[in-house]
Amino acid sequence: MIPARGYQGRRVGVLGLGRSGLAAARALAAGGAQPVCWDDAEPARAAAAAEGFELGDLTREGAAWEGLAALIVSPGIPHLHPAPHRAVEIAFARGVAVDNDVGLFFRSAATEDWAAFDSPPRIVCVTGSNGKSTTTALIAHILRRAGRKAQMGGNIGRGVLDLDPLEDGETVVLELSSYQIELARALAPDVAVFLNLSPDHLDRHAGLGGYFAAKARLFELGGPERAVIGVDQPEGRFLANRMRENEGDGAPVIAVSARRVEDAGWSVTFRKGFVAERRGGRQVAAVDLRPARALRGAHNWQNAACAYAACRALGLSPRAIEAGLMDFPGLPHRLETVGEAGGVPFVNDSKATNADAAEKALSAFERVRWIAGGVPKAGGIAPLAPLFGRVAKAYLIGQAAPEFAAQLGEVPHEICGDLETAFALAAQEARPGEAVLLAPACASFDQFRDFEARGDAFRALARAWIARHDGRLAAADEEDAR
CATH class of the missing domain: 3.40.50.720 (NAD(P)-binding Rossmann-like Domain)
Incomplete structure (x- = not known):
């Protein structure tokens, strides 16, 4: 505490x-x-x-x-x-x-003991609409993998005031929501990360402008030493421009983009599974993310690029960061690969509770057996129509099943009712190279307590299926040996 x-x-x-x-x-x-x-x-x-x-x-x-x-x-x-x-x-x-508690944290974290530390503690804060939890956990994982002491908290894991007192050389990585930032009377991160912006919590912030203004306080009030900013949206470009101090080198901004950043400053780009760092218009390092199973999809490439930039700002080498990216286990229920059997991965993305989140899950795979449904959100899965070509077959559950069936049209689908039935059919019918994907695009409350309970149920079904598959293989090998 x-x-x-x-x-x-x-x-x-x-x-x-x-x-x-x-x-x-x-x-x-x-x-x-x-x-x-x-x-x-x-x-x-x-x-x-x-x-x-x-x-x-x-x-x-x-x-x-x-x-x-x-x-x-x-x-x-x-x-x-x-x-x-x-x-x-x-x-x-x-x-x-x-x-609020975040304001109390920033007023209380530094103590007289810090004057005797060889390396004062550092504080990294991550905000944005999507990807905050993954990016926060990824930064903490990379730091620990590189031998740095690190704690993680805020909107993920432990509350900010429930963390342990900071030690010499330690880094605290905080996920902060707009709710946490907007009321804090003190904000003082060493490194602040802005990922992206999409409409959310608009009633709480009286519109998109208020929502962005709440997040921008982390940079404007906090005055971070380094600002890692996703610049593929107007809000990010505005924020980066406001934070720039010196024409030319762009300090203290590290711009993160899916496209090449054409400036003389410090930037990190992500495209087609690669993260590349540029300084002064020249590439100085690159990481191939394609072997990193927990970082599939363009949205996770952005998360990885921002985590890379934050860790570079903290002084880690590209190779040390790469090692952490490669063995990051991911977060439960967020494109979590539970295991594989017969060339078919089983992927739990129960956190995909709306069409926007399900879009990112579908985009991460070329061919899927898609388990979807639950309590429907406005618009259902109609916005996902451009991705229906990736769906080998959809297995529909819960209250949304009839609506989703109508929206799928000629895409192969079957109303299964519950998750157990849907999983059994998807696993039996999946072929090598296809993924069995739980990305419900719905809330869970018709059949489960929450999305975690739904994901836990999928994980248990997948592990049981994989164990049976491995058992059958072992029995076949034993028979061949005879």
């Missing part, structure tokens, strides 16, 4: 008692503050009370607000759009500073 600094002996409100809220309360208490906790849900309040925290109804004027120095708000609680939470409104009216 990182003790929260700056509030010793003072009362601090904590609104929202999920993972980040409880971690903030513990960090405040460890730093000598007195947390006053509230959540609109009674079970969350009970959990906080069980840890000995004071409860106070922050949605009402009263004793809970007396002497409150600040209000720490969990990311999911709105503070502006579509409307501020009642407790936030009271804080505004009373002049109480509103912050």
Whole structure:
């Protein structure tokens, strides 16, 4: 845990008692503050009370607000759009500073001990609409693979204040959402990464401009030493231009693009499975990503390119980075190759809960046996029609099955009902060179608790199938030996 600094002996409100809220309360208490906790849900309040925290109804004027120095708000609680939470409104009216756990982290991570360190800790922050988790985990993996101490947290893994106090030479890699960035009163990454932007959370940010502005705060308020920025969209080009300091060399920006970046600065490009680094208009290093099974598809090439750039900014060599890219295991439920049998890979992309995510999964393979369906999203799979030529056959499950069948038209498909039936048919009918792919393009709630449970079920089915296949091969080899 990182003790929260700056509030010793003072009362601090904590609104929202999920993972980040409880971690903030513990960090405040460890730093000598007195947390006053509230959540609109009674079970969350009970959990906080069980840890000995004071409860106070922050949605009402009263004793809970007396002497409150600040209000720490969990990311999911709105503070502006579509409307501020009642407790936030009271804080505004009373002049109480509103912050979040990320702001507390950046105010608290550095300690007096750092002055004695040989190598001060570094902080890398990753944001964007798509690929944040993979890029964050990939950077942390590359660092550890190269022998560097690294922790990972934020919107993935551990909450920012639940991390261990930073040590000499250590790097912390944080995934930060727009919700986490927009309210933080302090942001100070050494390296900040902007991947991409697509419409999301528009009600929370009052439109795409507000959504981008929230993410841009990481760079504008944070003032990173190096800014790794995807520049294939107007927002990325705008942000890169704003961050550039010197005409010519482009510092501190490392521009990342699917196309060749025509400038004299520092850039990393990704195309056709290769990542190439350029400085001063000359290529200085390249990595072939095609053997990296966990980094299939153009979207993962962008993730890899941004991770490469961030690690170069941290001083790693191209060869050290390449080694980490090659053996990165990937994240569960995100184009996760569970295994292979008879030349057929079984790929779990249960996190593909909408058409945009499923598009990236389908684009990563030439020929697929596609398991799709669940609770449908608006538009279904109609936007994926340009990729239907890659589908050897679709196996449809859940509530969306009839709608998806109609949208597939003449593409071979079968309504299977449930995942077990769909998997059995797909595995039996798959031929070498095809992939059995779970990319549902749907929420899971009709048949599963969440996308993780759905992915776990697919993984279990695939492993059982592979074990039976390997057992049959072993039996056949034994028979041939006789």
